[in-house]
Amino acid sequence: MALVGPSGAGKSTLLGLVNGSVPPTAGTVEVLGTDPTTLRGRSQRELRARVGTVHQHLELVGQLRVVHNVNAGRLSHWPAWRAAWSLVRPQGLPEVLAALEQVGLADRVFERTERLSGGQRQRVALARLLVKQPELVLADEPASALDPVLAERALALLAGLAADRGGALVASLHDPALALRHCTRVVGLVEGRVVLDAPAAALTVGDLADFYGAPR
């Protein structure tokens, strides 16, 4: 599913509501069959372990090596001692390398993350989701800093990841062509309200460009 809308329309807020980082001020939210606002402690973590979010690489810790930033996706499965030990001796290296291989960064696995470019960091954030294996994938502008070829690849990976576990991908996108190629349903938001909800097949690139108010 693609979320489209002008800047400030509420796309990121909607994604935040779904992953539980933004509490709703009114109404209820249902995620994977439960209301995240009613959960606390362990059951809350269990739900969050099934949902994976990728932001525009702002969630990475620059001082950590790439391998640890990718492994951070497994913190919901690891006991605390293993998380701590992994900072000394990286754990589960084969999976990390496989994930980085898919985004084309396997040779930078031990680089400090702050040394990478914006596009490379965005791909590290993708690799974090690949090792996490969530059922529901939330993506906030996952392709904004990537060139067209890498953007295609990134969305294909995210869509495949969600499909593998029988779940869904919700991505906010600003490139209409990308939205139509990789998503089956398009939801448009303006000032926090849904103004468009249609199957992708019924829309054209032109319709979406109109929606953004951009010249054709």
Add this chain to the structure above:
Amino acid sequence: MTVVLDRPQAPPRLNRVRRRWAWGLGALAVLGWSLAGAGAFAGDVVNPAGAGQFGRFASAALSPALDGEFLRVLADSVLVTVAYAALGAALAVLLGAVGAVAVARTTWGRRRLGWTLSRGALAVPRGLHEAVWGLLLVNLLGLDPWVGVLAIGVPYGAVTAKVFADLLDEVPRGGYEALLAGGAGRVPAALYGLLPPASGGLLSYSFYRLECAVRSAVVLGLIGAGGLGYQLLLSFSSLRWEQVWSCVYALALLCLLADVGGRAVRRRVAAPRSSGDRLRRDPMLSTAVLGTLAAIVWAWWYLAISPATLVADRTGEQLRYVLSAAWPPDVDGPLLSAVAVAAVDTLQMSVIAIAVATAGAVLLAGVAAHPPRDAPVLRRVTGSAVRLALLLLRAVPPPVWALVLLFVLLPGVLPGALALGVYTLGVLGRLAAEATEELDPRPRAALTAMGARPVGGWLYGVLPAATGPVLAFALYRWEVAIRDTVLVGLLGAGGLGALLASRVSAFDWGAVTTVLVAVIALTAAVDLVSARARAALR
């Protein structure tokens, strides 16, 4: 789509940064050596017989002495301390302003030798603790209020001169050079092109020095200059724990007021209000500056200071006598080996102190940081409690902590080291909490949203980003701790300070010179190592 790149067949290897690892392992080795030297592994360090006394001391915390007579005495001591702090800081800023011109790169230009020599000359007053200055000055001037003022003013003046000079040197040169090129003299050009951009920093730093002077005035009281520190020690040695706690609370309140006031001024300097089209001064800054000036005049009157003491014949004679007796320094074998042993003790004390403080600060930083607005009540209450505890830790001077620890520990290097560690924890804990507050919250929020446990989120989202700044603060505090170790020693915890106190009271001025040289050399060496380690961290 196929992206074909020739990648290495084997996965890349994990290369540790050798320099950092070398520093880390070296630090652990030095810590182990220090603990062994302090006798931490040698069995008996705890004195179980003192537990009862410690219990009485601790329980008095809830019932501080509040009778009218003692409160009057306490109020008098507070005024004396404030008066010393105000005059000492004023002298420091005055000396700093004059000294800054003498050591600024701007003054020396390309004459590097002169610049290096003038900077080196500052290391001598800077390397000696205020209490050491106090001890030396008491022997020159006798029991005169000038001792307290000069003991704060001289070392602070040297630090202030260095910082003021750095602030002036860091101002972008464009405006100043344009004025020079336009034919202005060097002094007017500096007044128009250098001073205005630096003035905010200069004012901020002056107020920061005033805050520090309050603490130093308390410490000087401990060696007899009067005021709160003196009262604290009197109550302590007569075992009146209720009075001790009243003093401690008064100290904490005074430090808190100095902190809050100083920080308010500095914040206002950093973000000035717009004044529009009229010439208007910031009322708060004007009040602060005028109030401080008034306090200085009042302090002069209150302490009944007279410049006549400084130029009296007796002072001159005493100075000539001490200087002639102090040179040449003693270099006989027994003294040198005693100095070497004491220097090792001092170094080990400072290392243990900073290790204790750093470990505590790392553990407490997360709790002590101001929580977000929507945090649960329990979190906010524990946060306030920890911040209050840290304030108490740093309000009480380290020698008093050493006396408290002597209830439960056997005498030796360890109580002194732990006392200094506890005090430094008060300072470092606050710095670490502030560093944590300034971190980007998004990485940790993202980890929590993905279901990480609190420990995991802390390990991956906070620790890596906070390590650098906290270690840098710890190394900087190590430089301060090595100076404070001498202070703790002066009051009996061993090391170079104890040696110095015994030589001064024996009027053995040749040996005093030797010990002072050792103190300055040790502090300079620690400064150097700390600067190198911080460079490796960056």
